[in-house]
Amino acid sequence: DAKTTQPNSMESNEEEPVHLPCNHSTISGTDYIHWYRQLPSQGPEYVIHGLTSNVNNRMASLAIAEDRKSSTLILHRATLRDAAVYYCILRDVWGGSNYKLTFGKGTLLTVNP
Amino acid sequence: DAGITQSPRHKVTETGTPVTLRCHQTENHRYMYWYRQDPGHGLRLIHYSYGVKDTDKGEVSDGYSVSRSKTEDFLLTLESATSSQTSVYFCAVLKQGDYGYTFGSGTRLTVV
Numbered sequence: 001d002a003k004t005t006q007p008n009s010m011e012s013n014e015e016e017p018v019h020l021p022c023n024h025s026t027i028s029g030t031d032y033i034h035w036y037r038q039l040p041s042q043g044p045e046y047v048i049h050g051l052t053s054n055v056n057n058r059m060a061s062l063a064i065a066e067d068r069k070s071s072t073l074i075l076h077r078a079t080l081r082d083a084a085v086y087y088c089i090l091r092d093v094w095g096g097s098n099y100k101l102t103f104g105k106g107t108l109l110t111v112n113p
Numbered sequence: 114d115a116g117i118t119q120s121p122r123h124k125v126t127e128t129g130t131p132v133t134l135r136c137h138q139t140e141n142h143r144y145m146y147w148y149r150q151d152p153g154h155g156l157r158l159i160h161y162s163y164g165v166k167d168t169d170k171g172e173v174s175d176g177y178s179v180s181r182s183k184t185e186d187f188l189l190t191l192e193s194a195t196s197s198q199t200s201v202y203f204c205a206v207l208k209q210g211d212y213g214y215t216f217g218s219g220t221r222l223t224v225v
Contacts, residue, residue, distance in 0.1 A: 036214070043203045043216030044156065099144055099207050100171070101214060103156040 004088045009108040012078045020073040022088030032091050035073045037084040083111045119217040132191040136204030144207035145187040149200040194224045
């Protein structure tokens, strides 16, 4: 699986937008960009994914660079419940390697009241 | 989520004893996974299954075995537990169609 690079940690204030960056310069044309987050003492949970176009759902937005070598997860109004480790993961759209996910270290997001 | 139940939630066991962790799902998903999570290492794949009786190794499979005799159950066995296997173990399933994975709540295993 192609590798991703994320900052180790970021801080935000409550009710402000948060932009979590991810670099994936070796991304292939068939790699989906997935984001998961892990709240304290819980298993990871799916946030969003995309291939080429920007994506929105009820949890977040995903902005993908035109060359696809980077992406940004956007939380529009951070809440204290958004404090978590956020993982950016690439996965082959054809399910290469039997759909396995490879997790990196992620970004620890701290939200200040 | 996805009806995933991990059992037990917590376990303390002695070095050298066998331990089996269970992952149970109620939605008939084909793909199931076992990960372990340790400080400084993040989540690492132990074994996965792509169907009944179909399993394969992940990146940290040494010391672990798995079995899947029914679609709904994926068992992880530590044949002879060691202190290095103290960890939090997560089971996951792949929800077909939307490429999303759903994780269980985890099992915290301590080997003393």
